[in-house]
Amino acid sequence: xxxxxxxxxxxxxxxxxxxxxxxxxxxxxxxxxxxxxxxxxxxxxxxxxxxxxxxxxxxxxxxxxxxxxxxxxxxxxxxxxxxxxxxxxxxxxxxxxxxxxxxxxxxxxxxxxxxxxxxxxxxxxxxxxxxxxxxxxxxxxxxxxxxxxxxxxxxxxxxxxxxxxxxxxxxxxxxxxxxxxxxxxxxxxxxxxxxxxxxxxxxxxxxxxxxxxxxxxxxxxxxxxxxxxxxxxxxxxxxxxxxxxxxxxxxxxxxxxxxxxxxxxxxxxxxxxxxxxxxxx
Amino acid sequence: xxxxxxxxxxxxxxxxxxxxxxxxxxxxxxxxxxxxxxxxxxxxxxxxxxxxxxxxxxxxxxxxxxxxxxxxxxxxxxxxxxxxxxxxxxxxxxxxxxxxxxxxxxxxxxxxxxxxxxxxxxxxxxxxxxxxxxxxxxxxxxxxxxxxxxxxxxxxxxxxxxxxxxxxxxxxxxxxxxxxxxxxxxxxxxxxxxxxxxxxxxxxxxxxxxxxxxxxxxxxxxxxxxxxxxxxxxxxxxxxxxxxxxxxxxxxxxxxxxxxxxxxxxxxxxxxxxxxxxxxxx
Amino acid sequence: xxxxxxxxxxxxxxxxxxxxxxxxxxxxxxxxxxxxxxxxxxxxxxxxxxxxxxxxxxxxxxxxxxxxxxxxxxxxxxxxxxxxxxxxxxxxxxxxxxxxxxxxxxxxxxxxxxxxxxxxxxxxxxxxxxxxxxxxxxxxxxxxxxxxxxxxxxxxxxxxxxxxxxxxxxxxxxxxxxxxxxxxxxxxxxxxxxxxxxxxxxxxxxxxxxxxxxxxxxxxxxxxxxxxxxxxxxxxxxxxxxxxxxxxxxxxxxxxxxxxxxxxxxxxxxxxxxxxxxxxxxxxxxxxxxxxxxxxxxxxxxxxxxxxxxxxxxxxxxxxxxxxxxxxxxxxxxxxxxxxxxxxxxxxxxxxxxxxxxxxxxxxxxxxxxxxxxxxxxxxxxxxxxxxxxxxxxxxxxxxxxxxxxxxxxxxxxxxxxxxx
Numbered sequence: 008x009x010x011x012x013x014x015x016x017x018x019x020x021x022x023x024x025x026x027x028x029x030x031x032x033x034x035x036x037x038x039x040x041x042x043x044x045x046x047x048x049x050x051x052x053x054x055x056x057x058x059x060x061x062x063x064x065x066x067x068x069x070x071x072x073x074x075x076x077x078x079x080x081x082x083x084x085x086x087x088x089x090x091x092x093x094x095x096x097x098x099x100x101x102x103x104x105x106x107x108x109x110x111x112x113x114x115x116x117x118x119x120x121x122x123x124x125x126x127x128x129x130x131x132x133x134x135x136x137x138x139x140x141x142x143x144x145x146x147x148x149x150x151x152x153x154x155x156x157x158x159x160x161x162x163x164x165x166x167x168x169x170x171x172x173x174x175x176x177x178x179x180x181x182x183x184x185x186x187x188x189x190x191x192x193x194x195x196x197x198x199x200x201x202x203x204x205x206x207x208x209x210x211x212x213x214x215x216x217x218x219x220x221x222x223x224x225x226x227x228x229x230x231x232x233x234x235x236x237x238x239x240x241x242x243x244x245x246x247x248x249x250x251x252x253x254x255x256x257x258x259x260x261x262x263x264x265x266x267x268x269x270x271x272x273x274x275x276x277x278x279x280x281x282x283x284x285x286x287x288x
Numbered sequence: 289x290x291x292x293x294x295x296x297x298x299x300x301x302x303x304x305x306x307x308x309x310x311x312x313x314x315x316x317x318x319x320x321x322x323x324x325x326x327x328x329x330x331x332x333x334x335x336x337x338x339x340x341x342x343x344x345x346x347x348x349x350x351x352x353x354x355x356x357x358x359x360x361x362x363x364x365x366x367x368x369x370x371x372x373x374x375x376x377x378x379x380x381x382x383x384x385x386x387x388x389x390x391x392x393x394x395x396x397x398x399x400x401x402x403x404x405x406x407x408x409x410x411x412x413x414x415x416x417x418x419x420x421x422x423x424x425x426x427x428x429x430x431x432x433x434x435x436x437x438x439x440x441x442x443x444x445x446x447x448x449x450x451x452x453x454x455x456x457x458x459x460x461x462x463x464x465x466x467x468x469x470x471x472x473x474x475x476x477x478x479x480x481x482x483x484x485x486x487x488x489x490x491x492x493x494x495x496x497x498x499x500x501x502x503x504x505x506x507x508x509x510x511x512x513x514x515x516x517x518x519x520x521x522x523x524x525x526x527x528x529x530x531x532x533x534x535x536x537x538x539x540x541x542x543x544x545x546x547x548x549x550x551x552x553x554x555x556x557x558x559x560x561x562x563x564x565x566x567x568x569x570x
Numbered sequence: 571x572x573x574x575x576x577x578x579x580x581x582x583x584x585x586x587x588x589x590x591x592x593x594x595x596x597x598x599x600x601x602x603x604x605x606x607x608x609x610x611x612x613x614x615x616x617x618x619x620x621x622x623x624x625x626x627x628x629x630x631x632x633x634x635x636x637x638x639x640x641x642x643x644x645x646x647x648x649x650x651x652x653x654x655x656x657x658x659x660x661x662x663x664x665x666x667x668x669x670x671x672x673x674x675x676x677x678x679x680x681x682x683x684x685x686x687x688x689x690x691x692x693x694x695x696x697x698x699x700x701x702x703x704x705x706x707x708x709x710x711x712x713x714x715x716x717x718x719x720x721x722x723x724x725x726x727x728x729x730x731x732x733x734x735x736x737x738x739x740x741x742x743x744x745x746x747x748x749x750x751x752x753x754x755x756x757x758x759x760x761x762x763x764x765x766x767x768x769x770x771x772x773x774x775x776x777x778x779x780x781x782x783x784x785x786x787x788x789x790x791x792x793x794x795x796x797x798x799x800x801x802x803x804x805x806x807x808x809x810x811x812x813x814x815x816x817x818x819x820x821x822x823x824x825x826x827x828x829x830x831x832x833x834x835x836x837x838x839x840x841x842x843x844x845x846x847x848x849x850x851x852x853x854x855x856x857x858x859x860x861x862x863x864x865x866x867x868x869x870x871x872x873x874x875x876x877x878x879x880x881x882x883x884x885x886x887x888x889x890x891x892x893x894x895x896x897x898x899x900x901x902x903x904x905x906x907x908x909x910x911x912x913x914x915x916x917x918x919x920x921x922x923x924x925x926x927x928x929x930x931x932x933x934x935x936x937x938x939x940x941x942x943x944x945x946x947x948x949x950x951x952x953x954x955x956x957x958x959x960x961x962x963x964x965x966x967x968x969x970x971x972x973x974x975x976x977x978x979x980x981x982x983x984x985x986x987x988x989x990x991x
Contacts, residue, residue: 013394013398014394014397014398014400015394015400015402017390017391017393017394018390018391018394018406020386020387020390020391021387021388021390021391021406021410021450021454022406022409024387024443024446024447024450025409025410025413025447025450028425028443028444028446028447029409029412029413029416029421029447030409031424031428032421032423032424032425032428033412033416033421035424036416036420036421036423036424059943059947082319085315085319086319089312089315089316089319092312093316098558098559100316100320101558101561102554102555102558103320103323103324104319104320104323105500105554105558106323106324106327106551106554107323107327108500108501108504108550108554109504109507109547109550109551109553109554110508110543110547110550111508111510111524111528111546112508113510113528113531113532113543114330114543114546114547117330117531117539117540117543118326118327118329118330118543119326121329121330121333121540122326122329124797124800125795125797125810125812126342126343126344126345126346126810126811126812127346128329128346128348130344130345131344131345131346131347131348132348134345135345141741141742142344144795144796144797146797146800147796147797147799148796148799148950149796164322164323164326169501172497172500172501172561173456173459173497175493175497175561176456176460176493176494176496176497176561177459177460177463179493179561180460180463180464180490180493181463196308207463210396210458210459210460210462210463211456211459211460211463213459214455214456214458214459217411217455218414218451218452218455221411221414221415222414224415225415225417231751233800234799234800235749235750235751235799235800235801236749236750236751236799236946237799237950242417243751245417245419245420246419246631247939249419249420249631250630250631250634250635250935251630251935251938251939252935252936252939253660253932253933253934253935253936254936255420258420259420262416262417262420265415265416265417266412266415266416269411269412269414269415270408270411270412270415273408273411338829339829342806342809342810343810344810344811359606359607359610363606363610364610364613364614419631419635422632422635422639423635423638423639423642426635426636426639426640426643427639427642427643430639430640430643430645430646431643435646435647436647511631511632511635514628514629514631514632514636515632515635515636515639518597518599518624518626518636518647518648519595519597519624519647521626525632527606530604530605530606530609530627530629531606532629532752533604533605533752533802533803534605534606534607535605535607535805535806535825536806536809538605538606538607542606
């Protein structure tokens with residue numbers, strides 16, 4: 008059996024595929040960020056960084072991801088644990104929890120706009136309960152932090168299912184014997200969770216966090232739906248430079264920034280959540 | 289063992305477990321409500337008349353006005369677009385799993401030079417905004433003849449779905465002890481048979497999860513679909529992007545209509561997420 | 571199970587070879603009539619008299635990307651492009667010369683035909699349809715008009731007083747403005763606010779009169795619903811009652827009049843010290859040089875210019891004809907309300923037309939962004955007006971020099987790039 012070649016053979020289809028459909032177009036675009044038609048130049052990055060909106064754009068994106076991802080992690084772990092504990096109705100509850108997966112982020116933005124807008128459901132509820140006399144303007148540009156919270160809520164609602172599905176598919180692998188053994192030794196549910204579930208879930212945690220964080224850096228449709236022009240984020244500015252300002256070089260620069268922070272986050276996760284090398288051949 | 293317990297112990301344990309159960313049930317109900325209420329509100333608006341959708345205060349009850357939904361059903365070309373979306377999504381699923389699962393297996397079982405580079409390549413795919421890549425891809429497709437074909441679009445969607453397929457199957461394979469395969473080898477199976485009989489059933493939840501992601505990613509993708517298909521448009525290219533600038537009541541009806549097929553697919557696949565729960569118990 | 575999976579995959583692959591066949595239809599690639607109802611009407615009413623056309627309306631991103639991809643590849647599927655003057659002028663080299671289309675008795679407006687040349691000697695596009703920007707008010711707001719104000723001849727000061735009355739007496743701001751990401755706010759600043767105070771679009775960008783203009787707008791903004799930064803189409807907030815008085819493109823106000831015709835009135839934009847400035851919207855039809863069937867594309871363009879088609883287009887999109895096509899008596903409520911408002915504005919004694927930018931090419935987007943940035947910095951960000959105007963004037967100056975674009979109405983013609991004083 009050709010042992011040495013086997014991993015490369017297994018990897019071959021994926022590698023070829025990504026080379027043709029990703030790497031080749033990517034190089035064409037990435038080059039734009041560094042060139043002006045003839046020579047290497049950093050002026051596009053300078054334009055990008057010097058633009059008055061850049062700091063807000065950058066930090067909004069990072070802050071959003073930093074708040075949303077941990078919340079989603081906790082919620083997804085809770086949801087996954089609930090689903091594992093249930094005996095009756097488990098498939099139904101699992102299905103309910105995964106419903107948001109089927110929604111595009113555009114649709115999620117529309118839904119949460121319907122909740123938060125001035126004549127929306129939240130205001131209708133507050134007014135009919137008599138808590139406020141007139142509808143509150145939640146999404147005005149003066150209270151950016153309220154828009155921020157609305158975006159966090161909408162994103163947590165929409166994308167937690169992604170983390171949960173990955174964790175659930177990993178949780179099912181943990182043999183019941185480990186839990187039973189822990190119970191015999193008097194471990195509380197919380198201790199069982201910390202000492203059995205979490206460590207054994209490491210590979211899935213790593214995958215889920217990496218994928219979710221990368222996606223969080225690309226948040227866009229929900230922010231536009233709820234915040235309009237007041238909450239700039241990296242992908243929004245990429246679009247703006249590419250399609251409104253017709254400057255593909257600066258757009259490429261923005262895209263490379265997104266790529267850079269995604270790689271940085273990935274490296275952090277790979278280090279912190281190292282998957283044990285037990286299963287090697 | 290039951291007779292040894294003193295008088296207080298059974299009661300204390302029963303109280304704790306009752307309180308614990310109450311918290312558990314309440315927590316579950318809360319989480320279900322959290323997910324379902326916004327979906328319900330979407331349906332309310334989708335089934336209300338335009339006047340109700342723009343009215344205030346909202347009652348929270350659907351008006352049972354089917355006008356908005358009827359508009360979409362009657363929108364010429366919807367059926368064909370729907371079929372194209374399904375076709376592309378299914379192709380994406382097949383390609384993504386077919387290409388991604390072997391890679392996930394290789395990543396988890398073998399240690400070889402180039403492993404980290406490959407992982408990074410896979411992840412970079414997700415980290416770069418697709419709308420920028422759409423331009424060179426479209427040029428490539430027009431020149432090669434893949435322009436405006438479902439298979440061409442499916443290939444682009446597969447690129448988006450491969451990271452999920454590779455990494456999820458990787459994390460599942462990493463949780464399956466290699467001893468199981470080795471045991472199968474000692475019992476006379478060759479490598480491929482061992483894989484097929486022992487490992488594959490165990491990795492079913494990972495495949496199910498990858499399938500869900502591949503399907504929903506392809507189903508909901510708008511930009512590449514709008515650029516790469518012209519006469520064989522998918523539903524999102526045909527409809528979704530126009531929703532954003534359409535009147536409010538149609539936004540909701542359209543959003544609701546787009547969600548349904550994805551929900552049906554997840555419903556069909558949900559038990560495979562748990563397929564091996566019984567097996568792990570043995 | 572894996573066997574059935576394999577046969578299924580095989581069958582699908584076989585089928586995909588069959589599907590994906592091209593037909594002999596002309597692809598009408600447009601970024602107008604994007605709202606679903608308008609697209610439906612375009613397909614079912616406007617284009618039903620033409621055999622073999624596929625109308626596809628897009629968001630700006632895919633719209634541009636596809637055109638650029640086809641231009642780079644040198645071939646493609648697009649037969650006719652329908653877009654605004656601003657977008658068509660970005661790619662003047664991509665369009666065929668349409669001078670040889672025989673329009674017969676149809677006479678498009680000469681001013682628009684001139685714009686359609688995009689500064690060259692060829693007819694790069696034919697004017698498809700036109701629109702304008704007006705104001706709309708909920709009838710409830712009329713009681714708060716200041717003394718002696720004629721709604722069809724308001725000044726900016728009267729508008730501000732009106733907005734102030736409404737805000738103070740109803741307890742919440744009731745003026746609305748399309749400051750959302752897809753809102754057409756830049757056209758307001760280029761064609762309405764600035765010319766009304768400075769009689770110029772570009773040259774007097776940082777003059778003292780411009781400073782006055784921005785200060786007046788800041789004052790108006792105090793009485794504007796802050797959710798305006800979310801509004802792209804003012805018809806929605808008008809319908810929900812969040813806003814009582816709004817400024818917007820007529821196609822984005824139409825739905826309000828159609829759904830509740832008795833609740834709203836339309837009237838011209840206000841006048842400043844230099845006049846009642848307005849900027850028309852012009853959409854055009856162009857044929858890409860690489861179109862697969864140029865003869866059929868030209869037929870389609872000719873069809874779109876016919877009187878019946880122009881009227882049908884009005885009914886579908888709320889955009890008015892660019893030719894002298896006679897309008898029927900039974901128009902929908904939106905056209906009946908908005909048409910007269912536009913006419914009153916364009917024929918007012920103090921009317922001051924400001925034209926769409928010409929000759930900016932690629933830099934049209936950056937030109938618009940300069941005005942939007944000025945708005946965001948002065949009004950939303952509360953930065954010092956003089957400082958922002960000076961800095962943005964530099965940006966504008968660089969754009970005009972890079973584009974080598976001479977001045978256009980209302981600025982006086984210039985030799986070389988339009989100067990920013």
